[in-house]
Amino acid sequence: MAQRERLFFLVRYGEIGTKGENRPAFERRLRRNIEGALKGLRIGEVRKEAGGILIEVPPETPAERMQERLRHVFGIQFFAPVRLVPNEVEAMQRVAVEMMLRHREEEPYESFRVTARRVHKQFPLTSQDLNRVVGAAIQQATGVRVDLENPDAVCYLEVRWDGTLIYSRRFPGQGGLPVGISERGVALLSAGIDSPVAAWRMMRRGMEVVFVHFHSYPQTNRASQENALELAKVLTRYQLFSILYFVPLLEIQRHVVANAPPHSWVLLYRRAMLRLADRIAEMEGAPVLITGESVGQVASQTPSNLRAVSEAASRPILRPLISFDKAEIVAQAKEIGTYDISIQPYEDCCSLFVPRHPLTRAEPETLRRLEAELQWEPLLEKALGERERYVIEFQGTKGNMEEGIAVERVQPWGG
Incomplete structure (x- = not known):
């Protein structure tokens, strides 16, 4: 035959x-x-x-x-x-x-x-x-x-x-390593351009990425949450299964504004985010955090400020974009399919209550002292207790990307 x-x-x-x-x-x-x-x-x-x-x-x-x-x-x-x-x-x-x-x-x-x-x-x-x-x-x-x-x-x-x-x-192909071979990481996912690219680059190194999005609703509208969900859906095409957390930050921000000097506000917000993401990483079995920071891009991302903020986390922080300039990040965002979502209008929690003259060379001990004075642990626990957890899964039943993605809100771990 x-x-x-x-x-x-x-x-x-x-x-x-x-x-x-x-x-x-x-x-x-x-x-x-x-x-x-x-x-x-x-x-x-x-x-x-x-x-x-x-x-x-x-x-x-x-x-x-x-x-x-x-x-x-x-x-x-x-x-x-x-x-x-x-x-x-x-x-x-x-x-x-x-x-x-x-x-x-x-x-x-x-x-x-x-x-x-x-x-x-x-x-x-x-x-x-x-x-x-x-x-x-x-x-x-x-x-x-x-x-x-x-x-x-x-x-x-x-x-x-x-x-x-x-x-x-x-x-x-995309090169890199297959997702899931390099453990888990928790990415701080804004609705902007940088953090989705950072998460994608760590997926490319074989890491399964869990997303955490901080918001200031109802002081801001829900646009940032909606955009973050759409970004997570796009990124799920690359790792097939994702977890997305929404964590409220508004009460912590109001407490910082009422009790800390203005030039320290943004750095204290960032430390609060890292502390909360750190606890979620513990729940999710993730040994590292991931951010989209790039040296010098904004005032909070000077080397001194990165050092002063980073110590709030108990685990390493991976910053795959640390040496990228904005044009390089934008080009990659367009390539991976996140750019058009990231440029949609939204109100970012970090743009709420922003001082005119933020610190650019903070000392860790200064922020530690301010944190101690804030006594914000009950607010951190409250924010963590109010988190929302979503499971996002690539269904693959249809050719259209959005039709092939399922999103389900589930009970958070420990919630």
């Missing part, structure tokens, strides 16, 4: 391949995340390959939808729609020609080469032989010149025991 031709998506990873004895754990996590990202699509077996993963795809599953889903999975260096054909030269030539003709329709090229690799070492033709015979067929069909050094397009062949994989278009 003749071997039938089959359709697959080939996923290759990069950094995971550098891992040692624990590499299987990274590979299992990546496979699990890929299966979660493809939820709702008709696919066949998802199996581990040397240096990657192979996903069988029925003909009725749109390639464009597969590409959109895989584009959100961290840990992937590139992915490609591939065809598995029998180990027969005529079949290889026919499919390679079909793929390169279609490639030229979708993305015109003026030069090409064939790159063959033999996993099946007993196949009678060498890699160079395959490069020549398949390349000659493509050149005859397309009339395009061969360029071995700097081609516009490449036709890849991988000869295996079960057949030959052929592909010509490779789509870049």
Whole structure:
């Protein structure tokens, strides 16, 4: 019986391949995340390959939808729609020609080469032989010149025991490490541009991120909470499952304004946020906090102020944007899909009750003394008790992002 031709998506990873004895754990996590990202699509077996993963795809599953889903999975260096054909030269030539003709329709090229690799070492033709015979067929069909050094397009062949994989278009993945392999972190999520990018960058390092949003409702409207929820939904496409907390800060802010010197207000707000986020991190089993701070961007983000504020937390604070300028952060926000939400109008809790001349070089002992004088522990406990907790999950049942995200308010831990 003749071997039938089959359709697959080939996923290759990069950094995971550098891992040692624990590499299987990274590979299992990546496979699990890929299966979660493809939820709702008709696919066949998802199996581990040397240096990657192979996903069988029925003909009725749109390639464009597969590409959109895989584009959100961290840990992937590139992915490609591939065809598995029998180990027969005529079949290889026919499919390679079909793929390169279609490639030229979708993305015109003026030069090409064939790159063959033999996993099946007993196949009678060498890699160079395959490069020549398949390349000659493509050149005859397309009339395009061969360029071995700097081609516009490449036709890849991988000869295996079960057949030959052929592909010509490779789509870049997000790189990094699969989410969930690097523990948890709690991100302080505003409704602005910076913090969603910071959270995304830590997801890219394999971290599962829990979001905490502080608000001043009802002194401000609910726009910041609505925007934060929309941002969390976008970011959930990258990690499939998220927790979002809303924590009220208004009573703490009023207490600070009534009892502390104006130049210290914002730094005291920040210390209160870190103390509250620190306690949520304890509940969620997260050893680190994450913020979107960048040196010098605003008055509270000078090196001295970062030092004075940071000691309020009992765990390390990761600041992945610390050396970024605003243009770099904006560019990344546009790339990951959060920018349009972040620029929507909202009232930020940190812009409420802001002094004209804030401290730029605070001393930790000064803020510690002011905190002691405030005696704000009952207010911190009250804010924590009034927190709201939402579970956000990628459903994957429809192609539209918002339709595929489920949000549910749940009882907080300890609440």
